[in-house]
Amino acid sequence: MRMLPVLIRLAWRYLWRNHRRTIVMLSAISIGAWAMIFMTALTRGMVDQMITDGISVLPGHVQLHNPEYLDDPSITNRVSLTEAELETRYADAGFEAWASRVRVPAVITSERESRGVTLLGIDPIAERDFSFVDYDKVDGRFLESPDDSGVVIGAKLADTLDTEVGKRIVLMSQDPDNEIADRGFRVVGLFHANMETYEDTYAFIGKKTAQKMLRIGDTTTEVVFFGNDYRNVEPTYEKVAAAVDDSMRVSRWTEVDTYLGTMLSVMDGFMLIWVVVIFLALSFGLVNTLVMAVFERVREIGLMLALGMKPASILGQIIIESMMLLAVGLLIGDALAWLTVKPLESGIDISVVAKGMEMFGASSVLYPKLHMDDVILSNVVVLILGFLASLSPAWRASRYEPVEAITKV
Amino acid sequence: MTAVRCVDICKTYRQGDQDIKALDHLSIDIEKGDFVCLMSPSGGGKTTLLNAIGGLDIPDSGEVWVAEQRIDQMSKGQLADLRLANVGFVFQAYNLIPVLTAQENVEFVMQVQGVPAKERRSKSLAILEEVGLRDLEDRRPAEMSGGQQQRVAVARAIVSRPELVLADEPTANLDSRTSDELMELFTELNKNHSTTFVIATHDQRVQRYAKRLVRMRDGRIVDDIEQDAA
Amino acid sequence: MNIVLRLAWRNLWRHARRTWLTIGAMVFSNTLLVFMISFQFSMYGLMIDNTLQVFSGHMQVQAPGYKDDQKMRQVVLDVQPLAERLRGELDSETIAARGWAFGLASSEERSYGIGIYGVEPEFEGNVSNIPGLIKDGQYLGKSDAMDIVIGGMLARNLRVGVGDELTLLGSGLDGSFAAAVVTIVGVFESGVKEIDRNIAEMPLGAFQEVFYMEGAGHQVVVLAPTLNDAPLVERRIAATLPDNLVVHDWVALQPGLKQAIQADMSSAFFMYGILVILVAFSVLNTQLMSVLERTHEFGVVMALGMRPGRLGRLVMLETTLMGLIGFLLGAAVGALLTYWFSVNGLSYPGMEEMAANFNLPGRVYPQVSLLKTLFGPAVVFLFTLLAAVYPALRLRRLHPVEAMRTI
Incomplete structure (x- = not known):
């Protein structure tokens, strides 16, 4: 030396x-x-x-679903916990953000065209921070509460449907009994996204409105959780998993979107x-x-x-x-x-x-x-x-x- | 006291398809404080003998003793330590490390020995003074003449006061005036510090400075005389 | 052998280790380039073929604007007669008419919104690979039966199988309510999620009846004999079309495909460029050293009357020889490696998931071709020569006397 x-x-x-x-x-x-x-x-x-x-589209680092939901994303495969029960389990668990939502396939129909969409019933306030939609850059306005009676769709989809802010569209899906569940909405906003496919795919309505339309009481189809680092989701995963039994499936984002x-x-x-x-x-x-x-x-x-x-x-x-x-x-x-x-x-x-x-x-x-x-x-x-x-x-x-x-x- | 003792040493080299006996059952004792000149024609074995004494080369048979230690069975590391502590070297050419200054070259051995920086500095400056190079301490070898380079080499060889200095054709690349100066420097050091010098050369002028003249031929000593040095 | 050539060759091996290391850099890069370029272009070819063979074909005749909006009313009138006419004029069977509508498909238990193609069953198989991917039941037969084939995932989600009935709901061309009950005759599995979940096909005649199309459709799909023939076929078709119809080539139909290839290619060529530059530096270093260490020697031969220009050419010749060895070895090793993978296939962890996004299989068999094998090494060779120019030019500044003085 x-x-x-x-x-x-x-x-x-x-x-x-x-x-x-x-x-x-x-x-x-x-x-x-x-x-x-x-x-x-x-x-x-x-x-x-x-x-x-x-992750902001999925969304979440960790998701909670009915075990059947990922293979068969139908309204029958809902999270077995009510929102009140979720609230008591996760409200104070220390996640960066979390939200429960309703996500079902649906058909959107304007006066001229119909398309398939993914219908998202959300609490716009809870999702503001992690949504892939920038609320402030929406043409018109974004949803304001879970009770909002309007719908926000992508600018691209609006083009295809020949519709615009202020016009009416009909959303159609099914309720848990396989009865057609449909309802007319006024388009209140058009969102823009980094990727055109997102603008084609998603339609946002208020969560409570969605629950009413789909006749599912206060249940949801998915609960999403955010930790602070997408590379290290284990702490979040464990926190979520600790609070549920086998009747629910907890997945990391890497499992939900295997491509990503x-x-x-x-x-x-x-x-x-x-x-x-x-x-x-x-x-x-x-x-x-x-x-x-x-x-x-x-x-x-x-x-x-x-x-x-x-x-x-x-x-x-x-x-x-x-x-x-x-x-x-x-x-x-x-x-x-x-x-x-x-x-x-x-x-x-x-x-x-x-x-x-x-x-x-x-x-x-x-x-x-x-x-x-x-x-x-x-x-x-x-x-x-x-x-x-x-x-x-x-x-x-x-x-x-x-x-x-x-x-x- | 004996500084160097060689007993019946042999060394054979292969050159092409020929065996060359560089040392042929050679024995020699060199007393401490002696000034020995090894003379031989090219290929007479003087460099081989010098290297054997310095532990740079290990004879095929026989014993080599330096500073009362038998060195022909030592490991490379032990030999390196021995050279570091007891032996100073001056080679014919390429004596200095070209990327180091004169002073750094002199300090090199001390640095390897682990001498503290302050002591290194004072010792190296003192020794450069002694060999007359006080003003050139910051020059690199390429910026000095051949004579000056050899003086730096000598300074380095003696700076840690080794008991034995081995020099292989130290004057070969020098003009006659510079080689006289170098030999006078050797003589002085030999006198002042009673350092043992063994010099291999075929330069006639160098012989005059030797106390003992050893002539070699074909790996054997043919003549060994004491003389009054010039 | 020419004396200068022999001299250059011998000089090369004076420092065999150094020469081999420099050649090693070339061989490494060349091997990588040959393999990567072959692999990459095989992927592109597969991507194009696989994507186009699903639905788009090489080109389509459509109403203007349909490509971007896909609106029901942007129709091709009398689509079948048009397809028939084109088949006759081009003497080709790989032309088929289609209609497309969005509808809600409902089984006993479930409802999903899907895209429904009306196809000519006897020709559809010539332009699309879906008819060949039937895993259960069979493809459509008669062209006006109320039959339907659906994707496997859709069948599972709807909980139906061959023989079951589906209710289709949608709107007709005139905006009126359209409904029909159809029988599932086959289930296909393309392996692409989006298609298996969202697509159904029924005979064009039945389709036109259900959606009140009155003989109209939305597209005539054309597959040229090869991708390279497509532009010619496109021009011939364009010449015969009335003003209210347009023909779009595959780049317009699948803009993502070409752009994905372009994006991938530009990043790949950036990387190749870096590799080539690194090799060039390796050569520059070696040749500069080899010139510098021979300064004395060059001084001597210049003193003997050799011109600096000839010495420069000698250095270039040495570099050429070295570059040629690197070229040949690299191309050979690269081609062998590619060949090995062309037999055994190439896959890496995660490739399957990634590949599915681009309609690619999970294992790729890259093809060896002369052009792709020689392209990379040729560029490396060129840069090798360029790198030796500076050392060679330095020789022109050499003065014999000074040169001989250096050791």
């Missing part, structure tokens, strides 16, 4: 002895590091957005692979640089050995040199990534491929995100792999026989 200062000094000076080679290598490492982090920030931004959007759940883990895996691929592409150059660096100073290594330096110190010296090269390159790359990502964080408009992004489940504005965790992960992976890659040249350097090394011309 007491050798460390001298090894660091030697490594640093040797690094700049052949400054051209070092600069070429530093450029390569910087570009690689930049690409790693930039790409990660883009994907991370996209996946974050997708999942946040996706898979997306998250595939993207995490992809980012690691991307970091490793970049490193491998760099590693050839890195090892090459080290081999050359050792080769051109064989004699000096011999001299140091002859003067009484231990082979381990030679090994350390080469590895430190390699780590320094990587660290400086990574620092430059990190800085470049920061400089390029920061101005883009307000969003990159990629609406030219909006429909394509919708197929991925992503919106048409990309918000790159520089997560400290991702930056640290990529840097650490590069340093660790770099350390491993340097072992072989460094080991060779430390194995020289002083005599042979000195006499080598």
Whole structure:
């Protein structure tokens, strides 16, 4: 350990002895590091957005259903607890947000057209914070209470139905006895969403209104819960699960929307692979640089050995040199990534491929995100792999026989 | 007291398809404070002998004793420690670490030994003064002449006051005036600190400074005479 | 062998380890590029084929505006005669007429809103793969029977099976109330949730009767012999259409498809670009070192009368040789890897869930093709040569005397 200062000094000076080679290598490492982090920030931004959007549509980190509901989303498969019972169990359990709602398939009919929709009976006040609809950006107004007698539909659907704010539409579904349950509504608002499909799919009415129309008393079909981090839903899950028995099914968002759940883990895996691929592409150059660096100073290594330096110190010296090269390159790359990502964080408009992004489940504005965790992960992976890659040249350097090394011309 | 003792050492190298006997049953004792000159034509075995004494090379057979310790059976690490503590080296060329300044080169060995920074600094400056390089301490080897570089090498070899200094053709790359200066420096150090010097050379001028002249041929000692040094 | 070539070849192997490491960088990138590009384009091909074969076809004749609004009244009048005429004119069987309406399908127990296609049973199988995906019962027969085939998930949700009756409720073309009782003759499973849950097909004749279509429909679907022939077929059809009809190609019908491919391609090519640049730096480093360490040697041959330009060409030749080895090895390894996967298929954890969104199978068999194999390595080769230009040009600034003085 007491050798460390001298090894660091030697490594640093040797690094700049052949400054051209070092600069070429530093450029390569910087570009690689930049690409790693930039790409990660883009994907991370996209996946974050997708999942946040996706979770706000589901909605919730954790959901509570009748066990039959996910396979057969019918009004007969309701949550067996009444709202009053839910209230006593969950009101003070400390969730970020929670709400019970009615969600059933329905048919919406205007004077001219009919379409299938997902009918959502909600408490607009409870859902304000996590709804995928921005209440303030609704044409007309959003629902104001669970008793609201109006309906809010997507702007796209309104187009298709040839209807507008103030006009009447009919919603039709079925009650638990399989009788047609229908009711006329006045369209009070048109909402806009990041994705066109949402505007096509959802119709909002007041929860109490929905319960009356569907004749289900004060029961609901789903209860949704939010914790504070979509990546860590276990605490929420356990809190919800603790309060229910087998007659209810509690699911994490990753189980409700397997596409999103898979997306998250595939993207995490992809980012690691991307970091490793970049490193491998760099590693050839890195090892090459080290081999050359050792080769051109064989004699000096011999001299140091002859003067009484231990082979381990030679090994350390080469590895430190390699780590320094990587660290400086990574620092430059990190800085470049920061400089390029920061101005883009307000969003990159990629609406030219909006429909394509919708197929991925992503919106048409990309918000790159520089997560400290991702930056640290990529840097650490590069340093660790770099350390491993340097072992072989460094080991060779430390194995020289002083005599042979000195006499080598 | 004996500084170096070699007993019946042999060393054979393979060069191409030929075996070369670099050391052939050679024995020699060197007293502490002696100033020995090893003379031989190229390939006569003097460098091999020097390396064997310095523990850089291990003979095929025989015994090598340095500072009362048998070194031919030591591990690499032990040998490194021995060199660090007891032996100073001056080579023919490429003596210095090119990325370190004169002073840092001198400090290098002490640093490896773990001498505290303050002591290193004062010792290295003192020794650079002694070899006449006080003003050049911040220069790198590439910025110094061949003679100056060899002086730095000498300063480094003696800075930790080793009992034994081994020099392999120290004057080979120097002009005659510079090599005289270097040899005078050696003589002075030998006198002042009674450091043992073993110098391998075929430079005629160097011989004049030796107290003891050992001639070698084909790995054997052919002549061993005491003389009055110049 | 030419003497300069021999010299370049020998120079290359003076530092065999270094040369191999540089070639290694090329082979690594080339292998990855060959494999990734083959895989990627196979996916795109599958995505296009699978998506278009479900319903869209390569093009459709529709009323203007129908594509975006899908309104009942945006009709193609006399749709069957039009399809018949096009089949005759183009001498093709892969043309079929359709109508589409939204309706409420009710069984004893359940009701769901679904999309109902009216199809020509004898031609539908030529333009869509749904008729081939019947898992239970059979596809539609006569073109005016009150029969229906529905998706598997819809059947489960409605709790019905083959032989059961469904009540359809909707509105007809004139806005009047439309209702019919139809018999389920078949259940299909496409594997795509949206389709299996929301779609039913019935004979066009019956469809027109139920929804008061009076001979009208909404689309004529056309499948060209291959995707590449589509533009030509489209022009021929467009020329014969009356003013009140338009023909849309698949890009217009499925805008998401092309854009998804574009979005994926741009991120993929960004990554490929980075790989290529990293290899170029590797080569630059190696060649710069190889020039610098030979300064003395180059000084000598220049003193002997060799022109700097020739030395530059020697360095370029060395790089070319190195690049060629990387090119050949990389292309070969990449092609072999792709070939292995083309036989054994490729899948990764999570691929199945992801792939379903794009009408893709959970296991993909990438195809080896010459173009896709050579494209990546050729770009790498080009950048390899570019990277050697700077070291080669440095030689022009070399002065023999100074050069010989350096060690």
